[in-house]
Amino acid sequence: MSFDEFALTHETALRLGAFFGVFALMAAWELAAPRRVLTASKAARWGANLGIVVLNTVLLRLLFPAAAVGMALFAQAHGWGLLNAYALPAWAAIAASLVALDLAIYLQHVLFHAVPALWRLHRMHHADLDFDVTTGARFHPLEILLSMLIKFAAIAALGAPAAAVLVFEVLLNALSMFNHGNVRIPARLDRALRRLVVTPDMHRVHHSIERDETDSNFGFNLSLWDRLFGTYRAQPRAAHQAMTIGIREFRDPKDCARLGGMLAIPFRSARQALPVALEPRHESR
Helix, strand or coil: CCHHHHHHHHHHHHHHHHHHHHHHHHHHHHHHCECCCCCCCHHHHHHHHHHHHHHHHHHHHHHCCCHHHHHHHHHHHCCCCHHHHCCCCHHHHHHHHHHHHHHHHHHHHHHHHHCHHHHHHHHHHHCCCCCCHHHHHCCCHHHHHHHHHHHHHHHHHHCCCHHHHHHHHHHHHHHHHHHCCCECCCHHHHHHHCCCECCHHHHHHHHECCHHHHCCCCCCCECHHHHHCCEECCCCCCCCCCCCECECCECCHHHHCCHHHHHHHHHCCHHHHCCCCCCCEECCC
């Protein structure tokens, strides 16, 4: 069996295995060394957030059974994309794909904040009243479907190898749970880590109720993009222990921590659908 066949056949098992392994590790870390005291009912939030995970997983399997790896194989078979037009060593093609796909996810995230219709979908993620490992998987099904289509377009345009797409999917899932973790990391280690990857303290700023802080730290994997494009903010004004998580329009647990209320968030009034204002940030720490 070739690697491409292995990736296509075992993609679901590999991703689920990585999900449950990282989730268990982060949940244990949160119990052992929490960064903040949670304010909402953990049972209700986790039930709703994990319910969204199940719903999204089933929906994606039904609509896109071959998923992103299948798109990579299809593009390769038809010679689509930049990397299928130029012969590169396998390691170089994989490395370039990982970096380029991460940039695509960063730009997509900025877009979902900048366009009002897309912010309607994305605000369900931000409406979580607390910030922990389950927040990293809390996305509206319509956002998940649109994100997959954007990812397909990026894979086809790039001509990313199936191996790179599989690694990227596993990394994106794992690092999303990591950087949404309610975990305490020593300040010196956090500063060192965020030179390369997005840490929980760095991404938590993005979930602040303050609009200008929400509009910062868009990265999921590499911290490079926020620094390069001026959207990096080192710390929240109120400090991590005192900052308020969420968005002002949705503070009722019935909207934010129950499955039905969460799914209805994109369809609430137009006044509530306004995105945060995009303003460049230039903090360097």
